[in-house]
Amino acid sequence: MLYKKRWTIELLFKKMKQNFQLHYFYGENENAIRIQIWCTLIVQLFLTVLQRKAGTKKAFSIVATLVRIHLISLLDVYELLRATKRSIEKKVKSPPKGQLLIQW
Template structure:
């Protein structure tokens, strides 16, 4: 059984229409669930576009570890970028670091 749900978003002055098989939850809950799912989709799109993240593990635990490691790496690069007051984009810094992983050049020299 499918259910058509209409939800009016006052803030955006827009109606959203969802198709769901959940018949025991309110239209607001359906809208919030879809919104949360969309945020997850956007996050993974961002990961793929900006970090070239490839996921090797297939278990939930491996997946979580890879996500956490990716987020930690991103945060560390942004901290270094801000501390060094780099004019380069975060993407450029990642590109430089990714081709210099085994290089022993000083980080300041490498990024200047």
């Protein structure tokens, strides 16, 4: 039972390294390493909740990549995950009041 729990933790860290580029730590002290791991865990939890709420069958790595690519775009990531086709209609939302819309 202990081995099974330890293996689950190893799989969690493997998933973190693969999807969030946690190959090296930015700080050298214990607090900096803890902060980086906690931030990665929070993002992983957020993406898992988003993936399950969207009801998508896409792999976790695909979800992480889509969110990373479209993080600053005005696409609705939730709709992007729910879509099953490769072609996505670009639904541009109006920016919040006081924020400029940058168009390319």
